[in-house]
Amino acid sequence: xxxxxxxxxxxxxxxxxxxxxxxxxxxxxxxxxxxxxxxxxxxxxxxxxxxxxxxxxxxxxxxxxxxxxxxxxxxxxxxxxxxxxxxxxxxxxxxxxxxxxxxxxxxxxxxxxxxxxxxxxxxxxxxxxxxxxxxxxxxxxxxxxxxxxxxxxxxxxxxxxxxxxxxxxxxxxxxxxxxxxxxxxxxxxxxxxxxxxxxxxxxx
Numbered sequence: 001x002x003x004x005x006x007x008x009x010x011x012x013x014x015x016x017x018x019x020x021x022x023x024x025x026x027x028x029x030x031x032x033x034x035x036x037x038x039x040x041x042x043x044x045x046x047x048x049x050x051x052x053x054x055x056x057x058x059x060x061x062x063x064x065x066x067x068x069x070x071x072x073x074x075x076x077x078x079x080x081x082x083x084x085x086x087x088x089x090x091x092x093x094x095x096x097x098x099x100x101x102x103x104x105x106x107x108x109x110x111x112x113x114x115x116x117x118x119x120x121x122x123x124x125x126x127x128x129x130x131x132x133x134x135x136x137x138x139x140x141x142x143x144x145x146x147x148x149x150x151x152x153x154x155x156x157x158x159x160x161x162x163x164x165x166x167x168x169x170x171x172x173x174x175x176x177x178x179x180x181x182x183x184x185x186x187x188x189x190x191x192x193x194x195x196x197x198x199x200x201x202x203x204x
Contacts, residue, residue, distance in 0.1 A: 003099065003100050004098065004099065004100050004101070004187070004191050005097075005098070005099055005100075006097070006098045006183070006184060006187040007095060007096065007097045007098070008095070008096045008180045008181065008183075008184050009093060009094065009095050009096075009108075010093060010094050010096075010151050010152070010153070010157070010160070010178075010179045010180065011093040011152070012090075012091065012092060012093065012152040012153060013153055013155070013157070015091075018090045018091040018092075018152075019091060019110075021087070021090040021091070022087050022088075022090045022091040022110055025083045025084075025086055025087035025090070026083070026084070026087055028079070028083045029079075029080050029083035029084040029087070032076045032077075032079035032080035032083060033076070033080050035072060035076040035079075036073055036076035036077055036080060038072075039069045039070070039072045039073035039076060040073060042069045043066055043069045043070065043073065046065050046066050046069070088109050088110070091109070091110040091111070092107060092108065092109065092110075092152045093107075093108045093111065093152065094106065094107055094108065094150050094151060094152070094178070094179075095108060095114070096150075096178055096180055096184055098184065098187050098188055098191070100191070101121065101122050101191055101192060102119060102120065102121050102122075103118075103119075103120040103125070103165070103188060104116060104118070104119050104120075105117050105118040105119075105120070105150055105176065105178070107150070117148075117150070118167070118169055118174075118176065120165075120167050120169070122192040122193060124167050124168050124169065125165065125166075125167055125188070125192060125193070125196055126166040126167060126168060126196070127139075127164075127165075127166040127196055127197075127198055128163065128164070128165050128166070128185055128188065128189070128196045128197055128198065128201075129163065129164055129197065129198030129200075129201055130161065130162070130163055130164070130198070130201060131161075131162035131163060131164050131177055132162075133198060133200055133201070134200060135198040135199070135200065136164050136175070136198075139164070139166055139175050140175060144172075144173055145166070145173040145174065145175055146172065146173070146174055146175070147174070147175040147176075147177065148174050148175070148176050148177070149177045150176055150177060150178050150179075151177065151178060151179035153179060156179050157179065159181060160179050160180055160181055161179070161180075161181075161182070162177060162178070162179055163177070163178055163179075163180060163185060164176065164177050164178075165178060185197075
């Protein structure tokens with residue numbers, strides 16, 4: 001049996017801006033780490049302050065002196081986590097791959113690290129249609145179906161459109177929004193069930 005392979009990728013339209021924000025958040029993340037290390041050194045220094053045998057140690061004064069550095073330490077840790085995590089949301093792309101009856105949807109971080117999100121065989125696909133159609137609106141209003149946006153763009157590229165794929169996944173029922181050419185849909189329909197397309201698809 002001949003293997004069928006079709007792949008499309010969708011990248012953020014303004015890639016230069018995405019790279020700049022990714023770099024900026026990376027720099028801020030490292031600054032938070034430096035601040036965290038600086039806070040730890042100061043806390044360590046106060047904790048191990050040499051004791052004068054005659055005067056003893058003022059525990060209250062030491063603890064009060066630690067408070068600002070402890071606050072800075074916590075803020076630095078939170079900041080580092082947020083900056084390093086948030087930077088990935090700026091420079092994203094997605095790959096849609098159809099291989100012999102199976103649709104694979106992946107997220108790609110800053111053009112290098114790929115994460116497989118969904119792996120959908122024929123029996124997992126329920127319906128395919130255009131975003132904004134009546135079928136899409138009804139599905140989105142359903143309380144037991146969640147929507148997952150698998151594109152970094154709010155406007156589709158000139159040669160692409162926003163489509164939805166209703167599917168039963170390992171994490172529940174989903175409406176998967178993709179930005180692709182009709183060729184991807186045609187390939188899916190050609191090698192899976194023919195009745196996946198929403199009834200109003202060709203009424204545009």
